[in-house]
Amino acid sequence: MSGETKQHVPTGASRHFVLAAGGTGGHLIPAFALATELQARGHHVALITDARGANIPGKPSGLTAHVLPAGRFGKNPLQWFRGAKLVWEGRNMALRLFESFEPAAVIGFGGYPALPALLAATSANIPTVIHEQNAVLGRVNRLFASRVDAIATSYPEVERLDAKHLDKAHLVGNPVREALLSLRDEEFPPFTEDGLLRVLVTGGSQGASVLSDVVPDGLAMLPPAIRQRLQVTQQCRSEDVDRVRERYANHDIPAELGTYFEDMDDRLADTHLFIGRAGASTIAELTAVGRPGILVPLPIATDDHQAVNTREITKAGGARMIRQAKFTPKELAKQIQAMAQNPASLANAAHGAWNCGRPHAARDLADLVESMSGIDLMDVIRVGGNNARGATQGAPAGQGTTKDRAA
Structure with a gap:
């Protein structure tokens, strides 16, 4: 002191x-x-x-x-x-x-x-x-x-x-960082029938191996019309980077991987769909900017608080929640397809998330x-x-x- x-x-x-x-x-x-x-x-x-x-x-x-x-x-x-x-x-x-x-x-x-x-x-x-x-x-x-x-x-x-x-x-x-609040009044990034679908995947400050295990194979199960338009940014644990990179390469899905991204604000600004944990700061940032998400609560979180954190945003239509025990490639692909089946549905989900922002x-x-x-x-x-x-x-x-x- x-x-x-x-x-x-x-x-x-x-x-x-x-x-x-x-x-x-x-x-x-x-x-x-x-x-x-x-x-x-x-x-x-x-x-x-x-x-x-x-x-x-x-x-x-x-x-x-x-x-x-x-x-x-x-x-x-x-x-x-x-x-x-x-x-x-x-x-x-x-x-x-x-x-x-x-x-x-x-x-x-x-x-x-x-x-x-x-x-x-x-x-x-x-x-x-x-x-x-x-x-x-x-x-x-x-x-x-x-x-x-x-x-x-x-x-x-x-x-x-x-x-x-x-x-x-x-x-x-x-409260969230001022740099994120400056993005709140910007339009949801253009998403058209033939445009890129930018997906951001993070698992908290230390990453999450379950995301590395499930997300690449889940994205690969999407219909070709969606899969061929994917552009992925994923935060991984250092020990997971090589195997995740190999999976994306095998699936022919463009992906940028890293253990930490200094320009996360810029990446979130360009994101059409977020996949990750349901920590309080994560949800506050998604709702501040207005970005739809697929949220996988940490199962060992005290009092299951991450699952409870998802209630407001999921009720508003701004996110889907998948329990980790049910977080499989097939289920992930199903939820992504439901959210991104057309530009309007994804934009509506973004608006639902934005409405929850404070x-x-x-x-x-x-x-x-x-x-x-x-x-x-x-x-x-x-x-x-x-x-x-x-x-x-x-x-x-x-x-x-x-x-x-x-x-």
Whole structure:
């Protein structure tokens, strides 16, 4: 942890905020987006995370990362004592940081590294907000749901969120990178009867071997009229690249393979169909841009949250969900053919995905966070009954309205 000296708190509306997030992209991408928005409003922001999170690319300039100990609590009870000891140590370090930084609010994004900061904030009576990226409330967020001042959600329906906490739940969405939001107002890439069908396949930050096993053979089973127009980009694990490249070559399907693509935003912009996992960030990006997908939830995801994440977009017609146990080449080919049988059906699916997007998520979350520090809450969306923006962006209608931000 760095910085034990007293810091100057600027005058006016400027405040200090602390964001606490687990060390994965799923937790940190929305944290980075909120940090960028708060900094643009003139606030000072600090990040609490673990060693992984401190080194993840994309951290906004000027955002100081503090690495605090945070034990994990697995299935082995023998490890619980050590985990609790580390959490308590992290809590005490967070309290010392708060004495120096004087945060107006602490915002948790889930993950065990957020646990010490939230414990410290609640014990010091500092206003707290938790943000849930998934459609199932995560373990750390469940632990603090009764103690925090506000709960920001990414979906209109969130499982494991107790009904008694709905009065402090706000639907804001899951913030995504600004570069992706710039694509939202662009047209779906032209897709004609004889044009290319561009397919993007990713399996999360580490890839997914099941996609390498199934996708090449599934694409090969498509009718010739579709198969001959394919242009594939696929992210693979390093150990899978050679065999996947050989499969595509044997099927005579043009494919660009890699373990990581730096220009993923540009590739998504040109994509007609996405195939991959159903993580919160993935779905937030697909709905922000408006790209249809075939989603294969990670079967070992906690509380099966990836499958639950797909409900809104599949109901809107923006994606198809295939359980991994049923994810075969034949089933994949069947679902692709149903979505891409003509240009209109694929464009309609893209529109369905777009309707689920919440492009103002970072702004709405920042509004909520600012309201915790005495700045009036303008128009944050309440899950329980005031969903003006959500109704126009794919959330259930009929939940009432709030007054929009003054132009």
